Amino acid sequence: MTDALWPLRTERLEIRPAAAADLGAIWEYRRLPEVNRWLGPAPATREAFDELYLDPERLATTLLITRQQDGAVIGDLMLRIGDAWAQREVIEQAKGTEAELGWTLAPEHTGQGYATEAVRGVIDLCFGALGLRRVLRRQRAVLAHDGTPRDAARGAQPQDGAASLRRVDGRHELRPARGGVAGLRLTP
Template structure:
């Protein structure tokens, strides 16, 4: 019988400047401060969130503290280790057991932009996906207009594999998607 991979991190996950940890009810105001903004939600697959939506997500989708099977997602708060402020949140999706595939993404408070926090948080998720969960391939799917997120993917060493022109009717208009990927054997050289 083959061993089934699982991911149950020991929290908080520490990086040079950040702590990644499960989100909690105490984070509602901080989450609302950026997830309620139209400009923050412009390129992501959800609308600006209300306090009630955030509460519901904390009780359901964001309640996972690990990954035990495909189809699950792990959303973690990205906290400044120096100040304790919630800077954003990051997600690791486990898409396929057979294909050992996953996806990463993040959303940051605008005040935290331009400091490399998203890159640092995404690097931690790549490490977890490849080294702890044993994924073979991790992707990032980004709206082409989201140049900041595309730059993060490139800084992580992810390869742009596709540009899907007008592939989705997204928030009232056609969007072009950039697909980035990294393979497990490429991971050591990008760290």
Template structure:
């Protein structure tokens, strides 16, 4: 899949080193869900977590015409909540979206462009009805991206997430429905 400036493709095992380069940076590890301390631990995490089956690699064209991986976007599809008699109608209709990007490419709109493209995939080809995103409230870059792509804040939760620094921190949950996505596109 391609956007105006980006190539989006399924993450592959060969992307291990490219993602490690920026995911080990302190400004990235501060907020990501899992931050293995060594390359070996990261390799194990990367290959065992199913990332290569659900995550999207985000690339730009480099100076020499080569592709440069600048981030990843996760779209984890799951079942919606439903009453037992109609659970089959709630299967694979919702997803959680998340991302990590190399800070060297921040401020250029790449993350916004990539997340919008993955939302289009989710609400379009995958036929999702709802997508959510969560982050620590202190991670303002993340929730501001949620707002830029048109998601709305559904909750602000007091000290509901344990940060790796040992502190219980506030969290936010944002969401978007398929009809909200459609309305945004026609506005």
């Protein structure tokens, strides 16, 4: 991803690649038990967190979500671009055409449409400027005010599995990719 794409601005948010200096703000919500219980790697100390997130590969896939009005860090996204599966004859055409997308919000910033807004902005970037053909969704901790996990794209309980997002008739369509994720249509 080139620097020319950033920051990505939506109606209320600014999204940009995370830097080492942002890790303190990210740690503040990722350390919370109600958040890190839904994450894969959930380091118990700030030192372990920094060691994990300072890895150049991980840092390069982490995007920071801030509110435009005050610059407050409200969450982060993971955008990992890679090669799609393809038959041997067309494998070169599949290189760099797929992305995996995940997100995490601080609990106090849920229930306000921020996750949906951020995800839609990044999806538009993927299918637009990045020219990708598929986006796979990985649900991260997005909590409702009552502490229950919510699917940012729909407001429903997240389910295990992944989903494949493709552009269909001018809309984004989310289809099950592996195991039990309900279908979903996002209209840009």
